[in-house]
Amino acid sequence: MRNALGNSILFLQVKGQDQEAYGRFYDLYVKRIYRFVYFKVNSTTDAQDLTSEVFLKIWQYIKEGKDIKNLNAFTYMIARNLVIDFYRSKSREDQSLENTNTLDQVDQSKDLLKEQIKDSDLRGVLSGLDHLKDEYKEVIILKYLDELSTKEIAEIVGKTNGAVRVLLHRAIEALKKNIKTDEE
Amino acid sequence: MKSRELTQKLKDLRGLEAAGTPQEGWVLSSREVLMNQISPKADVGESSREFGSAIYYFQHFGQIFNQRILKPVAVALVVVFLLVSYTATVSVADASLPGDMLYSVKTTRERVKLAFTFGEENKVKLQMDHVSRRVDELHGLVAQGGDSVDQAENVASTAQKISDDVKLIKDSLNRITTAASNGGVLEIAKDIDSKTLAVGHGLAEVKEALALTVSFEAIDDIDEAIGDTEDVGTAALVVIINKFEAGKDITGDEVAARVAERIKDVEADIQSFNDEEEMSIGGEMLMNIEEGAESTVSSTVESIDVVTTSIVSMVVNDSDDAQASIEEARDLLGQKDFGLAIEKLMQTNDIVDILESESGIVKGESGEVIDSAVTTTDELVEEEE
Numbered sequence: 035m036r037n038a039l040g041n042s043i044l045f046l047q048v049k050g051q052d053q054e055a056y057g058r059f060y061d062l063y064v065k066r067i068y069r070f071v072y073f074k075v076n077s078t079t080d081a082q083d084l085t086s087e088v089f090l091k092i093w094q095y096i097k098e099g100k101d102i103k104n105l106n107a108f109t110y111m112i113a114r115n116l117v118i119d120f121y122r123s124k125s126r127e128d129q130s131l132e133n134t135n136t137l138d139q140v141d142q143s144k145d146l147l148k149e150q151i152k153d154s155d156l157r158g159v160l161s162g163l164d165h166l167k168d169e170y171k172e173v174i175i176l177k178y179l180d181e182l183s184t185k186e187i188a189e190i191v192g193k194t195n196g197a198v199r200v201l202l203h204r205a206i207e208a209l210k211k212n213i214k215t216d217e218e
Numbered sequence: 219m220k221s222r223e224l225t226q227k228l229k230d231l232r233g234l235e236a237a238g239t240p241q242e243g244w245v246l247s248s249r250e251v252l253m254n255q256i257s258p259k260a261d262v263g264e265s266s267r268e269f270g271s272a273i274y275y276f277q278h279f280g281q282i283f284n285q286r287i288l289k290p291v292a293v294a295l296v297v298v299f300l301l302v303s304y305t306a307t308v309s310v311a312d313a314s315l316p317g318d319m320l321y322s323v324k325t326t327r328e329r330v331k332l333a334f335t336f337g338e339e340n341k342v343k344l345q346m347d348h349v350s351r352r353v354d355e356l357h358g359l360v361a362q363g364g365d366s367v368d369q370a371e372n373v374a375s376t377a378q379k380i381s382d383d384v385k386l387i388k389d390s391l392n393r394i395t396t397a398a399s400n401g402g403v404l405e406i407a408k409d410i411d412s413k414t415l416a417v418g419h420g421l422a423e424v425k426e427a428l429a430l431t432v433s434f435e436a437i438d439d440i441d442e443a444i445g446d447t448e449d450v451g452t453a454a455l456v457v458i459i460n461k462f463e464a465g466k467d468i469t470g471d472e473v474a475a476r477v478a479e480r481i482k483d484v485e486a487d488i489q490s491f492n493d494e495e496e497m498s499i500g501g502e503m504l505m506n507i508e509e510g511a512e513s514t515v516s517s518t519v520e521s522i523d524v525v526t527t528s529i530v531s532m533v534v535n536d537s538d539d540a541q542a543s544i545e546e547a548r549d550l551l552g553q554k555d556f557g558l559a560i561e562k563l564m565q566t567n568d569i570v571d572i573l574e575s576e577s578g579i580v581k582g583e584s585g586e587v588i589d590s591a592v593t594t595t596d597e598l599v600e601e602e603e
Contacts, residue, residue, distance in 0.1 A: 053257050060249055065240060072238030081238070086248050093256050159227045160237055178228035179237075206221060213224075 045105045051096055059105075060089055066180050067113050073175055074117045074168065084120060088113045107189040110176070114190065162212035170205035177202055315358045316372040339402045342390045345383055346413045349447075352380045353420035356440075360427045370436040373428060377439035380421070381446045384414070388450040395457055404466055407457040411476055414451030415483060418444055422490075445571060448483075452564060455480060459556045470554060477551050477559050481544060484563060487570050488540045540569040 047055030072081035091112050102108045176182045188198045231237035311323035335341050356376055394403045425440045462473045547562035
């Protein structure tokens with residue numbers, strides 16, 4: 035309750051263009067947004083660049099006086115859109131340079147990090163997560179890692195509450211299947 | 219792995235670098251860069267900071283107040299307003315009369331109520347109540363007075379509605395009677411018998427009150443409604459007698475009382491014809507003729523007599539027949555032969571119907587002849603002068 039009140043006050047301060055409050059807002063959200071982006075781009079460098087861009091962009095929106103009803107959902111929406119833009123521009127670059135090595139490099143760096151996880155179950159879950167469809171991965175992260183409500187997820191991904199529930203159910207089933215396959 | 223374990227493992231991923239936890243060094247340097255990017259030019263938040271965070275608490279509680287108190291209160295007020303408006307409209311509509319603006323609301327409510335009433339017996343009871351309401355409305359129209367054309371129109375439409383409804387009630391009664399399980403038919407028949415008597419009396423009162431103010435067409439509609447009401451009432455009485463003869467839950471005294479009421483009703487009809495005959499054919503005509511020039515009317519009186527005498531004699535004969543027939547019905551009732559008594563009563567009703575039409579002809583014809591006589595008399599008086 036106290037946290038909810040604190041967050042609510044913080045959001046109002048941020049909307050009121052309070053820079054100090056925006057710093058606290060960054061502290062509160064940076065890890066979640068980074069993780070959200072990281073699972074989508076699979077690269078530490080790209081995740082860092084995109085996360086920084088997310089916070090700068092939100093501040094610009096606030097400065098422009100745009101009406102932001104739910105800052106929490108809005109932050110994820112900005113992150114999501116920046117990742118989409120990132121893949122669009124990356125696709126164009128790859129086509130022009132015929133550079134196909136980037137993804138391989140990314141996978142290798144992530145594999146190294148995975149090998150450091152001692153808990154084999156956790157390693158299995160992470161591998162299963164990596165092999166999921168992007169939309170399944172997205173709702174699982176939002177729901178179980180970031181603990182957002184179905185309503186908030188629906189707002190972020192632009193679907194109805196019912197569609198999100200169905201998506202979550204399918205995502206968990208697909209993840210279980212991936213884990214089982216990896217174990218075998 | 220079970221779903222619960224899986225969701226727990228997913229939560230455990232938080233904090234692992236491989237699961238997207240950023241390096242602390244980057245988090246801090248990125249914050250510093252961000253703060254540098256946003257702070258130099260920013261000055262809009264200054265005024266807010268002068269008040270500390272109190273202003274945000276105020277805003278926060280303002281939002282809570284709006285969402286949790288103002289909105290529910292507004293919704294509750296709207297609901298209360300709608301309920302009050304609905305109740306007011308319904309009570310005004312219930313008191314409305316045919317021709318009033320809200321009358322359609324009243325009849326629509328009745329139709330809706332009927333549609334949501336289940337079981338043929340319950341529907342018949344409700345329809346009978348609606349017929350009684352129509353009679354009350356006719357009394358209301360009589361009391362209201364006003365423009366005679368509008369009044370006649372409203373009276374006619376209400377009387378037609380009564381006719382339509384009682385015909386539907388008769389159909390329903392037939393269906394209930396022929397149905398395999400007709401346990402409740404006796405109660406329904408009793409209800410119809412009692413209520414149709416009251417409706418018939420009410421209609422007769424309305425007819426008497428309006429006889430001189432509204433058109434013949436409207437009076438005809440009332441007559442038709444009276445006839446249709448008697449018809450369904452008699453049908454209900456037949457059902458009661460059949461049940462009595464089948465040894466069902468009704469005493470002979472009760473049946474006798476009900477048949478006696480019907481006989482009394484028809485006797486009153488016959489008596490009213492006798493009174494009308496004396497007044498309209500004799501008194502009214504003579505009164506009008508006396509208003510003309512006495513010396514010149516003898517030929518006109520003769521012409522009136524020629525036109526009406528034959529019909530008047532028919533009325534008198536039929537009136538005698540009706541009287542004889544109803545007396546027979548009463549005798550049969552005395553002998554507790556309810557079946558034959560009701561049959562005789564129905565025959566008497568048929569004669570009364572004929573009497574009604576003959577009486578109408580006499581009134582119409584004699585009225586026209588009187589008008590003609592008065593005109594002729596006036597012309598003769600002018601010529602003599």
